[in-house]
Amino acid sequence: MRTGLCGELDATDVGNEVRLCGWVARRREHGEHLAFVDLRDRSGIVQCVVDGSVDLRSEYVVAVRGTVRRRPAGMENPALATGQLEVGDCTVEVLATAEPPPFLVEDRADVDEAVRLRHRYVDLRRPRMQANLRLRATVVSAIRRAMDLQGFCEVETPLLWAPTPEGAREFAVPSRLQKGSFYVLPQSPQIAKQLLMVGGFDRYFQIAKCLRDEDLRADRQFEFTQLDMEASFVTQDDVLDFVSAAVLDAAEAATGERPPAIERMTWTEALDRFGTDKPDLRIPEALVDLGSVFEKTGVRAFAAPTVKGLRVPGGASTSRSRLDALVERAKALGAGGLAWFRIVEPVADGPPGLDSPLARVLSEDEARGLVQATGARPGDLVLAVADEHRAACRVLGQLRVEVAGSPVGQGPHRYAWVVEFPMFESVGADGHPVAAHHPFTMPHPEDLDLMTTDPLAVRSQAYDLVLNGWELGSGSVRIHRADIQAAVFAALGISDEDAESRFGFLMGAFRYGAPPHAGFAFGIDRLAAILAGEESIREVIAFPKTQSGGDPLTGAPKQLAAGSLAELGLRTVAPA
Numbered sequence: 001m002r003t004g005l006c007g008e009l010d011a012t013d014v015g016n017e018v019r020l021c022g023w024v025a026r027r028r029e030h031g032e033h034l035a036f037v038d039l040r041d042r043s044g045i046v047q048c049v050v051d052g053s054v055d056l057r058s059e060y061v062v063a064v065r066g067t068v069r070r071r072p073a074g075m076e077n078p079a080l081a082t083g084q085l086e087v088g089d090c091t092v093e094v095l096a097t098a099e100p101p102p103f104l105v106e107d108r109a110d111v112d113e114a115v116r117l118r119h120r121y122v123d124l125r126r127p128r129m130q131a132n133l134r135l136r137a138t139v140v141s142a143i144r145r146a147m148d149l150q151g152f153c154e155v156e157t158p159l160l161w162a163p164t165p166e167g168a169r170e171f172a173v174p175s176r177l178q179k180g181s182f183y184v185l186p187q188s189p190q191i192a193k194q195l196l197m198v199g200g201f202d203r204y205f206q207i208a209k210c211l212r213d214e215d216l217r218a219d220r221q222f223e224f225t226q227l228d229m230e231a232s233f234v235t236q237d238d239v240l241d242f243v244s245a246a247v248l249d250a251a252e253a254a255t256g257e258r259p260p261a262i263e264r265m266t267w268t269e270a271l272d273r274f275g276t277d278k279p280d281l282r283i284p285e286a287l288v289d290l291g292s293v294f295e296k297t298g299v300r301a302f303a304a305p306t307v308k309g310l311r312v313p314g315g316a317s318t319s320r321s322r323l324d325a326l327v328e329r330a331k332a333l334g335a336g337g338l339a340w341f342r343i344v345e346p347v348a349d350g351p352p353g354l355d356s357p358l359a360r361v362l363s364e365d366e367a368r369g370l371v372q373a374t375g376a377r378p379g380d381l382v383l384a385v386a387d388e389h390r391a392a393c394r395v396l397g398q399l400r401v402e403v404a405g406s407p408v409g410q411g412p413h414r415y416a417w418v419v420e421f422p423m424f425e426s427v428g429a430d431g432h433p434v435a436a437h438h439p440f441t442m443p444h445p446e447d448l449d450l451m452t453t454d455p456l457a458v459r460s461q462a463y464d465l466v467l468n469g470w471e472l473g474s475g476s477v478r479i480h481r482a483d484i485q486a487a488v489f490a491a492l493g494i495s496d497e498d499a500e501s502r503f504g505f506l507m508g509a510f511r512y513g514a515p516p517h518a519g520f521a522f523g524i525d526r527l528a529a530i531l532a533g534e535e536s537i538r539e540v541i542a543f544p545k546t547q548s549g550g551d552p553l554t555g556a557p558k559q560l561a562a563g564s565l566a567e568l569g570l571r572t573v574a575p576a
Helices: 113-118 127-149 190-198 236-255 267-274 320-332 364-374 389-404 482-492 496-510 524-531 562-568
Strands: 017-029 034-041 044-051 061-070 085-096 172-174 182-184 203-211 223-232 263-266 306-312 339-343 381-387 415-419 424-427 433-435 462-467 470-477 517-523
Touching (some): 127 203, 127 236, 190 203, 190 223, 223 524, 236 415, 236 470, 236 524, 306 364, 320 339, 381 389, 433 482, 462 517, 482 496, 517 524
Antiparallel strands (some): 061 085, 424 433
16 A cells, blocks of 8 residues: 655655555645645654645545655755655545544643553554654564574463462452362463473573562553573573673664673672662762761761761752751651761861761761761762661662652663572561562572571572663572472471472472573563653553553453353452
C-alpha cells in the first residue's frame, strides 16, 4: 500500500512519486484551492500539499499519492526531519475516519495519566511512546544477540508452576481439572533454570515474563520482563562478565555510546560510602567517616558508635527553613537528629569556618577536623548523622540522594556491581536468621565456619547490578552441595520434612549430579526506562497497570461469571 515511510524521505527522493499511509496529524487550508496536510506514521511527519479543498480531520487514516519536492525558500520547517521537503500534487484516499481523539497526539500536550491509559491505543501514537517502545525493542534485541554470542541457549520455562520460596506474594491460578488445587504464576524461573543446569544446559537464558502480586510503584508492575540466565561450571566473576556484556551492548545499541566498564564494590563498601546497596554514582560526593574527629568529643549529639558526614558543594546558601526540613526528614528516616554546618570564612571569636547551632560547643580541633575530613570549602554545607553504623549510613545515604536531586531517568548512566551481600539480614522472632536472598544462595567459602557461631557475619556469593540508584537485578552462586544446603536449611529453621515438602523436586534432582552453577536476572523494563530518560517503567510498557493495579483500558480486574466460577469449583465471598 505504500512505497516508504513519512519520516524517512530525504533529498534523494526529490522528483519521485511516492505513496504514503498514516494518520492526519494536522490540516491547514489556504483558501478554497490549496490544503496542507501533515501526515504522520511511526517514522515521523511529512507535509503533503493537496490542490483543492479536502474533507479530512485529525487522526483520519489516509493514503496519499504525490511527488516529492523541495519546499519553497523560507518555508522550511527545521523542527521536522523532513522539513526541507514536501509531497506535492497529492491525491488522498480516506482509509478510515476517526472521531476527535480524547487528547492531542503530540508530546507537548500535558495529559492526565489515567486518561492516557484509558485510551492507550491513542497514546501509543505519540512520538515519545513510539520512541520508547522501539528503544525497548532495540534493548531486547541487543541482549538476545549478546547472550547468543556468549554461547547461551534460549529456553522457555512454564508460566503455570508450583509455589516457590522467593518471598514475594504470588498470583494463584485455579485448576479446572483438579478442583481445589492451584498453580501459581512464576515470580521468576529460578527453580526451573536450576533444573536446566542439572539437565546439562550449561548456559541458559530467557527473556522471561515474571509476575508478583506486590504493591505497584514507579519501578514495579504486577508483570515484568527480565533477562534470566544461568550457567554451569562458572565463577561469580564469569557471571558478572556475561551480564556486563549484555547490558553494555544494550546501552550502546540504545544510545549510540558504550558505557565504561562497570565498577565493582562490596556491600560493606557501598553501605559505608553511599549509605545504600543501590548507590547512585552520578552523585560525586560520598559519605565520610567522622569517628576519629569526634572520638573524644564531649558533645552529646556525637556520642554514638558511628558519626558520618556528607559535603554538599555550594550548600551554604541553603535556607534555615530548608535545613530544618532536612532535620525533620532525618528523624522521619529513623535518626535521632541531623547536625548541619555551613562552611564560612573563619571569624575571630569562634571556631574556624563554621556557622551552625553546634559551632560553639565544638573544640577547635573538632571544627578543623570536620572541615578537613569532608574536604569542605567556604560556601559548602556539611551534614552529619550520629547513630549505630548501619542506621547512620542509611539515613545520610538517603539525604545524599535527596539533596542532590538527581532524577532517575537523567544521564549519565553509571552502573555498579555490588557483591558479597550478607547471607542473612536479621534474626526472626523464632530465633533463626532470615535469609537476605533465597535459601539456595551459596555462602562465601571463607565464612562457612560462621554458619552456626555467627550467622549474621556470613557473607554470601550474591550480587546486584545497579544503575543510577535503581536496582536492575540480582543473582548469586547457587548451592549445589547437599551438606551446605542442609546447613543453610538448619540455620533458617527449615526442617527436613519442610524442606522435602517445599523443595523436594529440586533437592531430588540434585541427588542425580548437580554441577556448580550461578545465575542472574535483571529487569528489562527498568533498564529501558532509564535509557529512555523516563522515571516510571509504565512509559516503556505498552499496556501497564495503574498504581492501584487496575487497567483503565479493559477494566481489569473483573468478576467472573457464575458459570465460570462453578466450572473452576470456586465461589466468591463478600470482603470483611
